[in-house]
Amino acid sequence: MKSIDVDDLNMRLKTNDIQLLDVREAYELEIAKIKNCLHIPMMDVPNRVVELNKEKDIAVICHSGIRSSQVCVFLKQKGFSVYNVLGGIDMWSEKIDPSIKKY
Numbered sequence: 001m002k003s004i005d006v007d008d009l010n011m012r013l014k015t016n017d018i019q020l021l022d023v024r025e026a027y028e029l030e031i032a033k034i035k036n037c038l039h040i041p042m043m044d045v046p047n048r049v050v051e052l053n054k055e056k057d058i059a060v061i062c063h064s065g066i067r068s069s070q071v072c073v074f075l076k077q078k079g080f081s082v083y084n085v086l087g088g089i090d091m092w093s094e095k096i097d098p099s100i101k102k103y
Contacts, residue, residue, distance in 0.1 A: 001072050004083040006092045009059050018057045023071045024089070028063065032089050032100045042067045045074060054080055061085040061092070063103075 012018040023042040060068040072082045093100040
């Protein structure tokens with residue numbers, strides 16, 4: 001499975017080179033969210049896969065990287081080019097945007 005660190009993700013988001021998929025639950029997004037992400041809770045991904053663009057790389061993020069890695073396995077089997085975000089939103093908060101609350 002391919003992975004991406006938050007520094008590389010940040011650079012690619014600035015150039016609109018990658019789509020960010022947040023697979024956390026809605027209540028988690030209320031605590032901490034990266035703007036312009038597509039939110040599909042992990043358990044809803046199979047039913048909402050049509051919302052994703054197969055022509056674009058997709059970075060999958062969760063709280064720490066566990067759920068996102070499982071979603072990456074599923075999406076890769078469906079033919080998507082996916083990257084697991086190492087450290088999840090916790091690492092994003094730590095290295096990129098400290099205004100995002102850690103929980």
